[in-house]
Amino acid sequence: MKKNKLFLAIAIAVCSTVVMANDEINYSFSLKAWNHRSSSGSSSSYVNAPILALTAKKGDYFLTASSLLPTNFIKEDGTYFSRRDFDLAAGYSLNSNISVLGGYKRIYTGNWNFSGTTATSTPQSVNIPYLGLNGFSSIGDKSFLFGTVTRGIKVSQSGRSSTDPADIWTTLEGGYGYLLNKNTQLSAGIRLQNMKNSDSTTLSGVIFGVTLTP
Numbered sequence: 001m002k003k004n005k006l007f008l009a010i011a012i013a014v015c016s017t018v019v020m021a022n023d024e025i026n027y028s029f030s031l032k033a034w035n036h037r038s039s040s041g042s043s044s045s046y047v048n049a050p051i052l053a054l055t056a057k058k059g060d061y062f063l064t065a066s067s068l069l070p071t072n073f074i075k076e077d078g079t080y081f082s083r084r085d086f087d088l089a090a091g092y093s094l095n096s097n098i099s100v101l102g103g104y105k106r107i108y109t110g111n112w113n114f115s116g117t118t119a120t121s122t123p124q125s126v127n128i129p130y131l132g133l134n135g136f137s138s139i140g141d142k143s144f145l146f147g148t149v150t151r152g153i154k155v156s157q158s159g160r161s162s163t164d165p166a167d168i169w170t171t172l173e174g175g176y177g178y179l180l181n182k183n184t185q186l187s188a189g190i191r192l193q194n195m196k197n198s199d200s201t202t203l204s205g206v207i208f209g210v211t212l213t214p
Helices: 002-015
Strands: 024-040 047-058 061-074 082-095 098-115 118-138 143-152 168-181 182-197 198-211
Touching: 024 061, 024 182, 061 098, 082 118, 098 143, 118 168
Parallel strands: none
Antiparallel strands: 024 047, 024 198, 047 061, 061 082, 082 098, 098 118, 118 143, 143 168, 168 182, 182 198
């Protein structure tokens, strides 16, 4: 029983849920590599985007801060754009398999324009309050499946007027995890983000990660 509780506490950190038997504050750190591309009219080439996250857990509650580090995309039509994200989310574990969360995401993007040897960027920001649901299921002593879905509830974007179509933001992530030892877990899966307004932009690809729990 003690071994199972330890496994759940470590493994479930990959989808930011919490199963703890006491009120001590526990921390975990994760590093993920998201190999993905952007599709909106013209698709971009695939890029590797690092994602860093720190999770603090106490009882059935958790708090997670994460960031997608600055990433540059080259589209098929020859244009360039950049992106970086910041996330802060808090949640509660309903049971050992399901947790709910609410958070706030800010995305910074820039479209690059080139004139001779001069490059200029047009910065934009997207603010996304969101709600989400995490799922976890053990499939062996050291293996598990995980999934996360989040949905923006009131998306705002710089440069848009009140008459523009409302943005709808959705994130889906799911995959397989393996407990390497009591302090380290590995994961692999698929991650997709989609924003719909008058256009539709999708970021999709595979994601690999390692989570460390002191």
